[in-house]
Amino acid sequence: MILSFLYIIALLYFLFNLVLIFTWLRFREVGKDYTFPQTTRISVIIPVRNEAENILNLLEDLNDQTYPFENFEVIVANDSSTDSTAELVKDFQKKAHFKLILNNLSADKSLSPKKRAITESLKIATGELIMTTDGDCRSGKNWILAVQQYFLEKQAKLISSPVTFHSRKGLWSNLQIIEFSSLIGSGACAMFMKKPNMCNGANLAYTREAFFEVGGFSGFEHLASGDDEFLMHKIAGQFPEKVFFLKNQDAIVETNAQETLHDFYNQRKRWASKWKFYERMNVKALAIFVFLTNFCWILTVPGLISGSLSLSDFISLTVIKFSAEMIILSLFLSFLRKSALIWLVPVVQVIYPFYVSFFGLLAQGKGYEWKGRKLQ
Known part of the structure; x- marks a missing residue:
């Protein structure tokens, strides 16, 4: 049951990134x-x-x-x-x-x-x-x-x-x-x-x-x-x-x-704190979906270590999540003239789920410091 849920989330995220890839390629750079x-x-x-x-x-x-x-x-x-x-x-x-x-x-x-x-x-x-x-x-x-x-x-x-x-x-x-x-x-x-x-x-x-x-x-x-x-x-x-x-x-x-x-902590906490105030449900839903996808991948790590998740399932879930994501990140970096950093994308992909989960949970709190001020 849990394994099926992990595969469903990973596949939905894969499809989400495919949509981003085709959308990005469809809209060419402005003349x-x-x-x-x-x-x-x-x-x-x-x-x-x-x-x-x-x-x-x-x-x-x-x-x-x-x-x-x-x-x-x-x-x-x-x-x-x-x-x-x-x-x-x-x-x-x-x-x-x-x-x-x-x-x-x-x-x-x-x-x-x-x-x-x-x-x-x-x-x-x-x-x-x-x-x-x-x-x-x-x-x-x-x-x-x-x-x-x-x-x-x-x-x-x-x-x-x-x-x-x-x-x-x-x-x-x-x-x-x-x-x-x-x-x-x-x-x-x-x-x-x-x-x-x-x-x-x-x-x-x-x-x-x-x-x-x-x-x-x-x-x-x-x-x-x-x-x-x-x-x-x-x-x-x-x-x-x-x-x-x-x-x-x-x-x-x-x-x-x-x-x-x-x-970095205060900037990302400031950014993450906005999601709960979004009025549009599709924007809130997307934020929750990205959080859930990354949190689910984190769960595969202790599952692999404990033996409740097989190595083949761990590899499959990782490939499904990271493959299309790797392509779209490479496209974004190339446009921003940062293609020399594409080799580092896999490193970010491994770190990112922990980062998203941490700040997603942290955003439920109040207050942060910015430019020498305490803000809400």
Whole structure:
């Protein structure tokens, strides 16, 4: 009975990954001819807190954009930084080719500092299209152009674009790149199928009109996280045919992997804590299914050791779970220009079930630490 259940779950997961593979291959990368007028007014909002080590790199990237400088502005929403972030941004205003606004937010013990930073910045933004990213991100020179052209092509209300981690020497960061690629890629496939479930605020764009039409962050302003996914769900609910993923390497944004286990723990706990607040049952069901699949595979290990599960069944269940998963992860990594890490995928596949199960259970608790603050 239990063995049959394990096989059913493994086979369903195999089929799930096959669907992801065919979906990903069906939607080819967007062309880069960029023939639409480059006249859309754009506001890039960057919520920051203590990003002195990183913010200048991002501003330099924005200074190298191919999109007309007169048609975009950048608003750095400084959330009570205690380092030199504000001073660095202010100094950069002298050399910025675009309009650079430093929006120093008043001290506030908001439950959701990032949502507050975006909302307050929208009050002074002049763009029709809002793009958000983080202070530790890097972008290519065609980033804004790629998003703007796709926005016009699709007449989109929301565009989610690819995010990955910077390539650095060391096993720890490389493992995070692979794990994170699964989230970005599966979220992209869900958007291709018009069943959006995940996105990332480090590379998100939406129209000002759509933001206010769905009531912005109202309804989940009490949650510290969710400036990206919950807003996407609201926009997708009202404009189901106008939410897209931009499959274009020009649109890739890179951010920092977590350097310490403590930071990794808090970031993943923050991400995992959102699932129980999802209103869409299909999104909740998918989260539960992924948790159950990985937890079931963990159960095969003590089963093998105790002798209640034969070696042949253990191998069969492992192959069923990992084979299609290996292919889709390789496809995601290749698109994100991380194909050199494909050889590490099996290592992540063995670790991942324990990771998912741990954070899935941990997410039932409350509170985490982020950017030096205790948040809920």
